[in-house]
C-alpha cells in the first residue's frame with residue numbers, strides 16, 4: 536500500500552480533504568434526532584441528483600448489492616428479464632439475475648457500440664414475455680454511455696419495469712429518473728459523488744413499489760430486500776431509518792460530498808468531469824494516442840485509450856505507478872493488454888492531477904517509445 540498514490544482508475548476514486556476529514560470524526564450512532572435530520576437532508580439531495588420524486592434508500596454495501604436488491608425485490612423465479620450486456624458491468628447484472636433464478640435474455644452489440652432502441656425493439660420481438668429491462672448507464676469497462684433516456688422511455692412503452700445501473704454516472708452526467716421512465720436506479724457514493732466507499736443509494740419509483748407489493752413471491756431475502764428498507768424508513772423513520780447498523784462515518788462523509796455538489800451546482804459538477812476528460816484526451820492525442828470510444832458516446836468519467844503501436848501497456852501502467860504514484864486502470868475483457876483506462880472522477884477531476892498524469896505520460900513516451 537502506498538500512502539501517496541493518487542487514483543486515476545474508474546473506481547474507487549481518491550476523495551478530497553473535506554470528505555476525508557468527515558471520515559476521521561468520532562463514530563456516531565445511526566439513529567436519533569441529529570442523525571435523522573442529516574439523513575433526510577442527504578436522501579432528499581440524492582433524490583434531486585437522481586431526478587426523482589420517489590424514495591431514495593441509502594443501502595450499506597457495494598453497488599452490486601443494490602442492483603441485486605432491485606432485481607430480487609421486484610422479480611419472481613422464472614421471470615424473464617432483458618439485460619443490455621455490451622460490457623463487463625452489463626454482463627455482471629445478467630450474472631446476478633441468473634443466480635436469482637430469473638430467465639435472462641441479453642442484448643449484445645458489435646464492436647464497442649452502445650445498445651440502441653432498435654436492439655431493444657428486436658429483443659422484444661424475440662422475447663415478447665419479458666417483464667423487466669436492465670441497462671448500465673455508464674459502462675465503465677469501456678467508458679461508454681448507453682442512451683438510457685431513449686432505451687427506458689421505449690421499455691416503458693412495452694410496459695417493462697426498468698432498472699438502471701447508474702453506479703458510475705450518478706452525479707457525473709445528466710440523469711432524470713422520473714422523466715426518462717426509470718423505475719429503479721442504483722448509484723454509489725464513491726464514484727462521481729466523490730465520497731468514500733460504503734453506501735449504495737437506490738432510488739425507487741412508484742411502479743417499482745407496485746412490483747414489490749404484487750402478490751408474487753419475490754427472490755429477495757431480508758437485507759437485500761427493498762421492502763425491508765421501506766418498512767424501516769416508514770415505521771422507524773423518525774429515529775432509526777435503516778434496518779441495520781450503518782457505516783455512519785461513510786454516510787456523514789457522503790453527506791459532506793453531496794453538500795459540496797449541491798453548493799457547486801449539479802451542472803458545474805458535471806462540467807468538471809467533461810473538462811477533465813477533454814483535457815486528458817487532447818493531451819493524449821497530442822502524444823499520438825487514440826481513444827477506443829468515439830466522442831459521441833464516450834463518457835466524460837472514464838476514457839479507454841488504445842496503447843500506441845509497440846507499447847508495452849502493463850509496463851506503462853507499472854511505470855506510472857512506481858515513478859509517478861499515479862494508478863491508472865488496466866483494460867478489461869478483449870481490450871486487456873491493448874488498451875488502458877483513465878478515470879476522471881474524484882481527485883482525478885482536479886487540474887493538478889491531470890497535469891501530473893499528462894506530464895508522466897509524455898515522459899514515458901520520450902523514454903520508452
Ligand SMILES: *Cc1c(COP(=O)(O)O)cnc(C)c1O
Pocket residue numbers: 546596597598599600624671673674675700701702703723
Ligand atoms: C463500479 C461499478 C459497479 C460495481 O460497483 P461495486 O460497488 O463494486 O459493486 C457496477 N456498475 C458500474 C457501471 C460500475 O462502474
